[in-house]
Amino acid sequence: MKAFTLFGPSDTILLFGAASSSVSSRTQLSFPQTQRLLFCRAETDASVSLVNVPPNLLLAEREEAKAVLRMFLTNQGMNRLTAARKMKKLDRFVDHLMLRLHTVYKTRYLVGRELTTPEIRDALIPYLDEFVEEHGDNFVEVLEYFPIPIVKENNTNANTNTSDDDNYVVESSEEFVQKATSHSRASNNTETPNLPPHVVYLEELGMELEVIKEVIRKFPAFAYYSLEGKIKPVVEFLLDLGISKSDIPAIITKRPQLCGISLTENLIPTMAFLEDLGVDKKKWAKVIYRFPALLTYSRSKLQATVDFLYEMGLSPQDVGKVLTRCPSIISYSIDEKLRPTSHYFDSIGVNPAVVMSRYPQVFGLSVEASLKPVTDFFMQKGYHVADVALMASRYGAIYSFSVEDNLLPKWEYFLSMEYPKTELVKFPQYFGYSLEERIKVRYEVVKESGVRLLLNQVLSLSDEDFYKLLKRKVKKKNACA
Template sequence: MQALCGSHSSDISSLCRGAFYIIRTQLTSPEKLFCCWASGFSSTDSCVHGSFNSRVEPPIKLAAEKEETKSVFTLFLKKQGLSKELAARTITRSDLFINHLVSRIHAAHRSRCLVVRELTNLEVRDTLIPYLESLLEEHGKALVNMVENFPDSLVKEKPAEPVSQNRSNLNSKKPKVVSQVIDTGLAADLHPQLIYLIELGMDHEQIKGIIRRYPKLVYDSLEKKIKPLVKFLLDLGVPQSGILKIICSCPQLCGLSLFANLIPTLTFLKGVGVDKKQWAKVIHRYPSLLTFSRDKVQAIVDLLYELGLSAESIGKILTRYPVYVGYSVEDKLEPMAKFFLERGFSIEEVGIMVSRSPTLYNISFTKSLIPKWEFLMTMGYSKFELVKFPQYFSYSLEERIKPRYALVTECGVKMRLNAMLSLSGCDFEKALKKKRKKMLSNEGSSGADSK
């Protein structure tokens, strides 16, 4: 018991901050408190405005879920070293906390609660265990005291630490940030960073997704980083709706400095030929482009130069396929070049293939490249055909290449790779009939001449 009953920490997390204190001043009984909390918050139906959802869970269903919650929590306490008697005493003294746990279950399974279906034991356990583990990590020995004194053990949240805090401190705050957004339904006091994104038009689900993946967002400077980022993107021609998509796709951008990161990156890319007029499209296609260091981008550019590509070609590739910047030189680009060099292609020919089909580097070795290469060797095409049409590797082997080659072989004609694969179904049939007709006509003429 001593292992878990020491002096508790001063900060439980922001999961109930704001919303819980308001509720507590308006509701006098645990039952009312629980019904309000379990029903969830929204802008039109919340305890913040002095009202709460009148939907009440059926007593039998509620009792069953409460008992299962107690069972899960009891087992969790036993795993932490408490005896059966001490765990049972803690459960008895923690009715409000048990109600809070049930409310989390309902929040996580709202759609099922709406149809008044009793949740399964597995659903209850899968919802509660990760949350209890996060509380144990946060409170340690003080967990039991916090639970038994809930909610009186809550204190005001500490002020946010400066942006320069180390990564371990940020990681320790992750459960707090996530629970604040998820538990309160965004109805409680929010960080100004989140309020700003909501004002831009970001919905609650998008906010939740961002916080889960990048909780550090609420510690990034609103005035020095997030607002300058938005203005920067607007100035480049990105529409506001596009900015929201970019932040949702790559929220790490909110932590970058305009002058130390974003502008130098774009300036460098402009220098290697990326079309400035296409900046909005480029960033929208691949927002992570702005997160890479100059050394990372330089390594990609250097390899493309080594393949013989001109600055103009490199600029076009990075403009149309900015994902290139995210490729690993050692794990992806160099092995691909080596693959073709080992099969007799010159470095210049590899460069031509890359410039003609930049997506070549996005093809899986084992699942696509090697099987298609091996089948190509059975078709009798020369290496030169592949240099002219490297897009061959982008077509499905089973659904396009093999069936069309079989038809060409059956008709006894020959077709270039380009004509065989790139034509639409109707055009391919027309071309095949035309070649077949021409072949038969030539054979007829040859027979008449021989007579």
């Protein structure tokens, strides 16, 4: 492991670096309390070069590093809630990831350039993969109890020289977090006459100042995104795709990280990748509005989900339709959502590929809390599992309804409609219509007319077609009389 050191807020800063086993160099420098600098010790002449690194850049990059780590945990099978809780215990390891960035991109810091999201991911994801390979199932525990030796330090060779990377020192994360928070508070003061340019720009797009504050509160890195370099190019690109200007605030609110993605290096290539997987390129405006986070997932995550859809039995055409109509399917954990739901439908005789192709949103529900209660409800009403399977195949959305608030009151009214129970097996879409505004109104009209219509005819026809059919039925009845 690299011999990194973090210094704190004291006025005196110590730099340590071992030139050999018998000699250790120690350089002591004093600076004013308010000045915080990034130090790099050059191996050639032991000189120290000082380069200012704005705290706001370090904070933004730390938030990006945390986002990468959180995403990595979910990709390893941890659900998002657990990953979010676990992140609270990983501050020390996040600091270590920051040092990793500083090592990999040292020359970028020397010229003061901010790292892009793809650069951060490219540096950290392979590094995290190495942790999994080395520690296996224990890797999360290793991160939580960091610093324990993660990569064995090469201390056995007494004559091994250390490079300049081994003595890379940065300002403590606590300090630049405090500074950036203070800056953020000043920027968010509504009484401040000179708001940051990107805040003014977002307000011009129709984004409320309070909403901007909330976005920054939840995702502090957004406060430090460059207007000209990041936010504006992404917004203009979205507008060119056909997204309405009025929809931009909602998109940014849902996924502010989108504004940190490079158009040429990440966003556009990811869109091309998704188009190859079947996303309808003519419908990008709707897809992004529905689920802007889609463009922030890694290629490996996208491909893994698509591969599972193929494994379920979906055709390439169906996969494209699912990704276009329900792009949030990418956010569902394969091991915690997609696979268990697929197995459950299999267990009751339903082809999961059919449900996925027609009602993919159902796969985001809990098997125990949402799916099983619906099946149990119909079984308790006297239906066989084969009947429930038919209902699910014909109208998978039935599993997204609340038993107490939807199924039960509509079932009770259905019993008064004098239809056989088999009518619901033929037309489970009945539960998708409003009880007060559609079902009761239409059925009362049919009942008063004295004729009989199929449940499908009562509910699925447009008003015009419904009354035309009813008129023909009444006329035929009168003619027969």
